[in-house]
Amino acid sequence: MPRDCRVRPRSVLYVLCVQPRQEISAWRPPVAGVVEVFHAHFTRHAYPMHVHDAWTLLIVDDGAVRYDLDRHERGTPNDTVSLLPPHVPHNGSPATPNGFRKRVVYLDMTQLDARFIGPAVDGPDIIDPVLRRRVAQLHTALATRGDEFEAQGRLALIAERLRERLRPGPGFGSAVPDRSIAQSLRDLLDARLVEGIALEEAASMIHVHPAHLVRAFSAVFGIAPHQYLVSRRIDLARRLLLDGQPPREAAPAAGFYDQSHLTRHFKRIVGTTPGRYGRAAAPA
Missing domain, CATH: 1.10.10.60 (Homeodomain-like)
Incomplete structure (x- = not known):
């Protein structure tokens, strides 16, 4: 195995080396509300504009990501938690020379319903140390088999805090003709x-x-x-x-x-x- 590929026993389903100093892992844990977990280390890859049908809850452990969401440039500085709504186009590229290392959990609409899409579009990057810590703890629980019950509890607290931070409102673009x-x-x-x-x-x-x-x-x-x-x-x-x-x-x-x-x-x-x-x- 190349030196830059590191496998954590019992924690992930697989780890793949895409190119030097880049790793990808993805799995679907048996936890209700979680569509997928995705960890990646990219140095050069740039995402084109795309959408997901799930909420994208993102934390960056190293580096930073620059992205556009609903025609506005955004970023992930410091200890930000980023929440990208479903069906809203976004892209992404490294904002630092060494790229970025990110952890993403995709959540279905049972965790946050459509009322929260508008507020998330207006403020997708949330500076909240407590929320950031809880999201990191959720990833640890999701990556360890047998800790599904802990993951469920942590996810419940995260969803609650996100609902507190976001004020429900109409869906984005509601005033746009057509x-x-x-x-x-x-x-x-x-x-x-x-x-x-x-x-x-x-x-x-x-x-x-x-x-x-x-x-x-x-x-x-x-x-x-x-x-x-x-x-x-x-x-x-x-x-x-x-x-x-x-x-x-x-x-x-x-x-x-x-x-x-x-x-x-x-x-x-x-x-x-x-x-x-x-x-x-x-x-x-």
């Missing part, structure tokens, strides 16, 4: 996630011109419809890979034409190939 048109297209894309839908067909169903449909979606959600669809499919592929499906099977199951099609988009968004991501995953 929001209903954009929402209709998003609903169609979600419903046809795997099989897909032609733009002409979607426009016909929503009763607008295709060009207007694309403009409305991009204006409201800050991301093109095809970028949104690929991002959602990558999320699905990640879960299938963590379930043990090989990339050749996960690709069509997630809506990609073939494995090479999946690999091209997966590496661009996640920072590694689906084969490396899913290799040697142990049973939960």
Whole structure:
């Protein structure tokens, strides 16, 4: 094993070296409300604009990340806890010469409902030492088999504190014209996630011109419809890979034409190939 690959016994399902001084680990713990746990050390990788269907709760242990969220530049200085809402486009790149080391837990909507999306868009980076400590403790519990009950308790306290920090409000972009048109297209894309839908067909169903449909979606959600669809499919592929499906099977199951099609988009968004991501995953 290369010197820069370090495995923590009993703590993670797998650790992968993508390139020198870069590590990735990902797993799905048996804890309700947690979609995925993702740890990574990147020195050069830059995420393109993409979305998730889950909340992204992020802490950075070394370095810093620069990212754009809802057309505003953000960052992760010092001991910030970053909370990125579902369906809101964001990117990410190293803000320091040596890159960054991050820990992410993706949470479903049972932990924070849609009322909190607007406040999180307005203030995604939270300076709260208590919250930061609790998130770090949650990662330790999630990485140790047998500590699921502890993880559940820590997650409950984290969700409670996040709700206290965020004031519920309407969803982001509620005053933007054509929001209903954009929402209709998003609903169609979600419903046809795997099989897909032609733009002409979607426009016909929503009763607008295709060009207007694309403009409305991009204006409201800050991301093109095809970028949104690929991002959602990558999320699905990640879960299938963590379930043990090989990339050749996960690709069509997630809506990609073939494995090479999946690999091209997966590496661009996640920072590694689906084969490396899913290799040697142990049973939960």
